[in-house]
Amino acid sequence: MALAGAAIAGTALSGCAAGPSIPPDYAVAGQAQGSTATPTTTAPPPPPQAGVPQQQPRWRPCRTDPAAGLPPGPDGLVIECATITGPLDPATSQSDVGIDLTRARTAATPQDAAPLVLMAGSDQSSRSALAGLATGTGGAVVDARPVVAVDRRGTGPSTDPACFAGTDAADLTAAGRGGDPVARAQSMMDTVNRVTVSCTDVLRPAVDAFDAVHAASDIDTLRNYWGVDKIALLTLGDASDVALAYQANVPGHLARLVMDSPGPLRVDAATTAERRAQADQAALARFVSDCTSTGCAAGPDPARTLNTLLDSAEMGLIRGVSSGSVLTVVRRTLADSALPWDQRVARLGELIDGAARGDVDTLHVFADAQAVTSGGFVAQCSDAPPPATPDQSHTAQSDWAGKYPVFGADAAVRMLTCASWPSHQEPDLPEGFDVPVLLFSGAADTVVGSGAVDSVTAAIARTGSPASTVTWEGVGHGALWGSGCAVEQLDRYLDDAAIPPGGTACPV
Template identity: 40%
Template sequence: MRWTRAAVLAATLSIVTAGCGAGPSDRPGVAVQRPPVAGTATTSAAPAPLPKAELPRTDLSWRECTQPTLDQFGLGPAPAGLVLDCAEYATPIDSTGTVLGSFRAAALRARLAQTPADAPPLVLTSGSDRSSSATLAGLAAGPASVLLAARPIVAVDRRGIGGSQPIDCLPTEIRRGLADNAQSGPGAGDPVARMTKLSQDGTIACRDFLQPYEGTFDAPHAADDIEQLRRQWQVDHIALLGTGNGAKVALSYARKYGDHVARLVLDSPEPVGTDAVTRAEQAVQGAEAALTAFAQRCVGVGCSLGADPRAAVTDLVNRAAGGELGDISANALLTAVSGFLGSPRADQASRVTELSDTLAAAGRGDRGPLSNLIRQEAAATASDGQFVNRCTDTQLPPTPAKANELAGTWAGKYPVFGKAAAIGLMECAAWPVSTAPPLPEKLGIPVFVLGGVADPVVGSGGQSSVTGAIGSAGARHAALSWQGFGHPVSTHSGCAQRAVLDYLKEGKLPADGTACPA
């Protein structure tokens, strides 16, 4: 059922209860000295025993969906022993009862043949970056998974995203204009002004469509959906992994339901306490770093983009901006490249070859593979539900004048992704400005934070702001850095996965400042 006015009305009247090559590095972590983290709790008393996640007493009605799920995300044949199960469950539109009715949330469970049947699941949310089910499918389809061999992982899709009840609120022309970053069609000469108008029209369409539920798509409501899963499982404690924007959801859960959190892993978190410009610039820095890392790997394997892959990509983006790639816009190309570089697929060797061959073919005039990649990445990152959730999460967007200024500055500073990112800042400019969800005031468990040095989704700046917030809540914590490119860390690095697994077992944190090789 889609979010149509009729469907929304029906939701207020009933409760839906459907059951409905080079892999991760296995080299050990490298300890890196860092000064003590401010706010880290210290005590001479023996710490209280940590709670443990529990096996569900009343599980969801799972159905096997392995190959259809992998096909949906373009991940190829299922690895031996992998089982993906799909389920749905009802969650209140608003847990306080202010708005009546229920919402259909989707969950995906991944396990291997050797995964112990009595191991409690790890709950995953990737927020609005891409569906949580897509993130989990990418991890599960990788050549190795220490985590998945040890315990099942259950991904919960955010409202309107992935398998959850979808939202269909944007008119086709607005959806296409947003996808092209307002750089094609009428008024394309002033993309910032056109993006601002698209934001206005899209905001009116979606908020009118969703009323009176337009205020229920923020991170705290996403946390409520995870809490509903815990209640359905009838367990006291869960282990929670939040990646990217999902770290904001996980922190909201920890604030609202901290007594039910046994373990908290924040992987490649987006920064907290920052404005939209800062977050966007950090993401651009990560995208440029990921492209450079890709180009270096590309040269190393003698890929089809030639001796200077970065220059070849830059030239292709410029050609797209000039209309030389037919109906493929420059922003559609950038979305495909950054999305592919940030894919949770861990088989980096084959990914480098696949992307280079796709881009080289487009440069020769064969745009078919690139068009397929664009459709795949747009489906993963550009749904109406993601527009609604992203805009609901956005704080302090810039003015059009500031976006125009940044478009000029970033075009020189970040030559591939900068200008498009500055224009994209206006996507949510018309959405009512929300306050940042409050952060946990007190955390009684240690928290594990991971980050990558070349993350094209959120960049690498989020770690410090998040560890600062955790320290302010009085929690012990440790940060681990991965030296490769991609998002999130836990889907790519075997070294990081083993550290996560040690933490999940007994709450053991690695040395703060540990680094995992690419």
């Protein structure tokens, strides 16, 4: 679905290289024989700059604190919310949709600084991602410029479909029930069929308006509202699809483009699920090692404590807690880059120990876990890759249980999450980019999985546009949320659009 926009502006780089000396009697075009005049060179054009907004929406205190439960941010941190209105579908609809915005700034933030626009993936709201950035390692980013988060459709209060009913959330979190692969896959399909019907009924006739292309149109609505020609855009997770859709459909309006932990691009559901299981297992292995060495609450053998807890949940011995809900809490805790790694290790150790001992408050944490919200389900499935089949799930449950002993079977069932969602056409990819693209990728990202960045960098490489990936060696989702080194790379790029050399890595 095309959005109106300007054509991509090309840039040219020039340079010079050393060559053989020119004899004094050799005539050179534009230079008289024997002349001492020096040749001229053309300087490369300066990188485009993001614009300073000409008007602002009515910012107000957020109804709920986006930073609740997070450590304090920089001095004078202010997080505020606003809503603007945009077209539900710029191409076909006269209806409007609310676009939820959240802005973070500090007392040090210059009033005339161009903002950085942030959109998070389908796994969380952009406002919660912004709060984690502003109160963590990304506080320096907010000191230099305001950061404005745009909630992806379905994940913000204005577009939350609230289409789950009864036990839908718990059943999706459990990821199938039954003792054998066939029964688990069929149980998951029953849940997915029911939830898909419920959500598509609620969304009609706008079922197709929650994909990456429409999320990109919301970003352009904000750009037009501000009255600026170019913006700086940062995406987290599978919001990378939104960045690519924005450049493909509204080219010429990006002054900077950063994709942190991009989701896999056009990779089928089975491959994506296995890569997530691989990342989950790697993150858990690091937790077990660090938990053991630091003497965390999970005891001298945290892996055994967790396995005992999972077995009890699988056998139905813990009321309201499924093995899927246990694994959901483990994944979420390991992925939360807004907290330092040592704090995540300690927290997860306490949760595993508390649940194993039957602590009521801790068991409530596991019982209340929700693998996906209704809005996240809609956003995720609106851009889902070709779906997996129950037969693929049967086979994978058996195959992956050995390769990824804790997470393999669970991932093989979750690959069916979007199996019933209406088919959709893959959006166009960009033909090129206006500026070099900066990407970040984590070593063990339990949200997007191992190697997810490769499919995105391949798509950029096919356009011939320059790009560079900075690898963070830590565990978690979002390098900028967990690494001061990554934040330094971001600051340099935002200043002059220069990307670091290939192979750049940020340590833990």
